[in-house]
Amino acid sequence: MMIKKSEFITSAVKPSQYPEDNRLEVAFVGRSNAGKSSLINTVTNRRNLAKTSSTPGKTRLINFFLINDDFYFVDLPGYGFAKVSKSEQEKWGGMMEAYLVNRTQLKKIALLVDSRHKPTKEDVQMYEWIKYYGYEAIIVATKSDKLKRNDFNKNKKTIRETLNIKPEDKFIFFSALNKEGKEELIDLLLEGVSQENE
Secondary structure, three states: OOOOOEEEEEEEOOHHHOOOOOOOEEEEEEEOOOOHHHHHHHHHOOOOOOOOOOOOOOOOOEEEEEEOOOEEEEEOOOEOOOOOOHHHHHHHHHHHHHHHHHOOOEEEEEEEEEOOOOOOHHHHHHHHHHHHOOOEEEEEEEOHHHOOHHHHHHHHHHHHHHHOOOOOOEEEEOOOOOOOOHHHHHHHHHOOOOHHHO
């Protein structure tokens, strides 16, 4: 499967601003520095489709990208960024929850965690939330290019055990820098949402 076309459609802070065409959606969640924008740019082959920043917490809106004129990638604000005020964090949390709980078009969620570190308390809570609401999850361990080869199995075990990843969920290492895992990830993201599969 391939991503042949991708375009930014809209940014939203409330449900009335979401696209209304009922196309299926795949959401991306993770800590502010987990690399969501870089991942989206890598899998779409678009360098600046999603805005990247050296300042974590830059994404403060829900961003919708139309893929292959077929379905949406949805980039959600990063969580766990300490420099953001408590009230701002609560506002983001409410905005994300409104989308995640009520969006019937949402079919699967990619949870990004840093492959170098044990998942945080917020990562665990997000995974538990994804499973509580019955979504299919893809766990993406990002920045794998920064891992030594002999750390892969150890870190994979740590991430799997910390999150308590369920057998039905997919787990993949990914690097936006050297493209490790790119093709496999695209297949996982498109499976079940792309009409190419129908």
